[in-house]
Amino acid sequence: MAPIRVRAVGLSKTFRGPDGGSVPVLDGVDAEVGAGEFVAVAGPSGSGKSTLLNLLGLLEPPDRGEVWLGDVCVSQLSRRAQCPVRGRSSLTALDNVLLAARYVGRARSEALPAARALMERLGVAHRAGHYPSQLSGGEQQRVAYCRAVLNAPPLVLADEPTGNLDEGHAAVILSELRGLCRDRGASVILVTHRADAAALADRTLSLRAGRLEPRGGGTT
Secondary structure, three states: OOOOOEEEEEEEEEEEOOOOOEEEEEEEEEEEEOOOOEEEEEOOOOOOHHHHHHHHOOOOOOOEEEEEEOOEEHHHOOHHHHHHHOOOOOOOHHHHHHHHHHHOOOOHHHHHHHHHHHHHHOOOHHHOOOOHHHOOHHHHHHHHHHHHHOOOOOEEEEEOOOOOOOHHHHHHHHHHHHHHHHHHOOEEEEEOOOHHHHOOOOEEEEEEOOEEEOEOOEOO
């Protein structure tokens, strides 16, 4: 797939708190990630990092603002029309990964070698026949990564992809993400609390109280 640019234009999101009041999470966020760029999103807990990723990934609609992929304002599409942009799955670990191919009409037989190779690199090939409930949290996370990148997508949204992993497997995931940009021209947006992970990105966006702010040398 061709590289793609993603833009957030004036994204705002408010949730309802336990007392029934409004809890603003994002407040007019503007950001752009170029085709083939690796961008980290950093900030304290509750700053809106995961919410931003959910809006960019069309998992939630913004209260205000727009999400653009290339020249298409995907946030204005109907939920049905947004479905082909997203991908979710279950089943065994291997079938979980291969379901990503099914969503884009890719033959299982054609995708199988790539799926097995990915799972081998991520250290979960021996768990191919197991179900999610039989996997550890770290194994589930690595299987989810394999599914997300199987089709060499032009845009990868990664929310703390190393959160449940040991240092060795975390390094593999981060190396894979860097390689997606370098070798395949994918755009990667990585939410992370890890300084070493953010350091691998081309630049870092810093969120605080729902707004983007300048951060060390990089630009928003």
